[in-house]
Amino acid sequence: MAQEITTPVLIVGGGPVGLTMAIDLAYNGIDCMLIEKTDGYIDHPKIGTIVTRTMEFFRRWGFAEQVRTSGFPDDYKLSIVFCTALTGHQLERDDYPSTAESPIPEGTPHKRQRCPQMWLNPILQRFAGAQPAIDLRFEHALESFTDTGKGVTATVRNVKTGKVLTVNARYLIGCDGATSTVRSELGIPMLGKPKINYSIGILFRCPDLLEMTQIGDFERCILVGPEGTWGNLTVIDGSKLWRLTVFGNEERFDLQNFDSGGWIKRALGRDDIPFEVITVVPWRRTELVAEHYRKGNVFIAGDAAHTMSPTGGMGVNTGFGDVVDLGWKMAATLKGWGGEHLLESYEAERRPIAVRNAAFSTHNFRTWNAPLDTSDINAPGEEGDKLRTAIGRALKENTRSDWQSWGIQLGYRYENSPICVPDGTPPTPDEYTTYVPTARPGHRAPHAWLSDGRSILDLYGRDFVLLDFGADSKAAGAFVTAAGKAGIPLRVEAIDDAKIAELYEQPLVLVRPDGHVAWRGKDGSDAAWIIDVVRGATASKQALTA
Helix, strand or coil: CCEEEEEEEEEECCCHHHHHHHHHHHHCCCCEEEEECCCCCCCCCCCCEECHHHHHHHHHHCCHHHHHCCCCCCCCECCEEEECCCCCCEEEEECCCECCCCCCCCCCCCCCEECCHHHHHHHHHHHHHCCCCEEEEECEEEEEEEECCCCEEEEEEECCCCCEEEEEEEEEEECCCCCCHHHHHHCCCEEEEEEEEEEEEEEEECCCHHHHHCCCCCCEEEEEECCEEEEEEEECCCCCEEEEEEECCCCCCCHHHCCHHHHHHHHHCCCCCCCEEEEEEEEEEEEEEECCCEECCEEECHHHCEECCCCCCCHHHHHHHHHHHHHHHHHHHHHCCCCCCCCHHHHHHHHHHHHHHHHHHHHHHHHCCCCCCCCCCCCCHHHHHHHHHHHHHHHHHHCHHHHCCHHHHHCCECCCCCCCCCCCCCCCCCCCCCCCCCCCCCEECCCCECCCCCEHHHHCCCCEEEEECCCCHHHHHHHHHHHHHHCCCEEEEECCCHHHHHHHCCCEEEECCCCEEEEEECCCCCHHHHHHHHCCCCCCCCCCCC
16 A cells, blocks of 8 residues: 655655755745655756856855855856867957956846756755755656645655655646656646757766867857857866757757767867767757646646756756745745735746746857858968958857846846736836846845845845835834735835935835835835735736826
8 A cells, every 4th residue: 555645745856946946945934745756866967057046046045155166166267269169260259257256246146156967956955855844755756646626646656666655735846847747747738949959968078178279268169160050068067077069950860870079079179189978968959838837736847837948048047936936925825825816926927937038048049150151161361260250250249148148137027917016117128138127016126235244135035025215104014914914924124225225216115025026115005905916815906006
């Protein structure tokens, strides 16, 4: 007879999104079980860049410093090189400083960080495993599940022992990747572009690469030949591990005749540099978003809900955004203060962001294509030099959005959210490279340094926070009373700083647990209605005038 286990939330998939989903629920005081069919070991790291917004999430959960010091060298310069080969013609170079040399960007308390998945996953695994609220089970596979209406009953099998468990959960969250079993069982289709191209990733070890090529530190090399841009070489650990991605077309590679060593030699430009091929992984570049993020008591997040080109690094980082949006809403619902419409807002808020980020990622990939005819790229002499210079300059200019995506990272907003109260102000530009700090409802509450050295972002997390920039005491009191009656956790934070007050624009600003602005204004006359909207107790979308 199968052992029966009861848990508030069952998470399927123990990659970075599943692990942080469990961590966020535990952070919000919710017990959960996470199952992962593998042993959790990563032999082909796909993730490399942790963007600034994700570092803010890691800061909240308590392991940003572990990620920052995970091992990638602080003095390694993160330049972008455009070339025919590492020892061939250099077309252009876009120099970027090392992490140590980079200043902290103005709009965030964190720099972006390189942390390959082979280092990131163990950090998340250790942190999740240390949380008493998380029942973490590797080598456990989901076999089936049934939504009973009041919850989900799942059959789980230990892949080593064959032992079967019956798990009864209030909710199930599928974080099980692009080929999600959970999404497939729900019958949710993926919409968009299913086949941009086929690529092959070659992970290889080459400790002497930088010394023998003399190309200098680089984060990525875009490789261009007579046929156009044919691949890219990416740093993994900053010393000996590299990933070469070879671009195909809409047809699958002939894997039996694929010469991974030959492609590496082409990228290096020499055949006397020793290297060792570790893994060769074919994959398909897509731009897909699930039609829905929920069906009944079952949700999907991360690659189960959206897949996108890795150009720009927004795939897993978009998944982390899903986690932070869904986590507090599920916790609020389980604790009883979340309204009946709160969980509905997950799809309403996060799906448009996935569509936006996936389009951005495809745009970035398109910019990698050489904009000029490259058939004579290796031509000798002055004419060849002129052509190579023109190609390099165009590539450098066209690809800037990939490396400087501040708008994508920090400027996303939940327009038309059913749990935000709009104030009638015009939206700031939603551009790939431009971030304009704003406390307009639906936006990420902007960062500012407090007098005690903390970021104002450190105030946000488990509770709603009402920022008071000198408003009438009765107004703040009205929100406290309304929140108390609704059982919603709310803290009032008085901020005596003129610059921060100017940034947030209104004397009262209500910030959600995920750090997004829910409402802002001058008085508390509609406090009870506002509280009901932001906790999902009413579906009203009526706007209040400031």
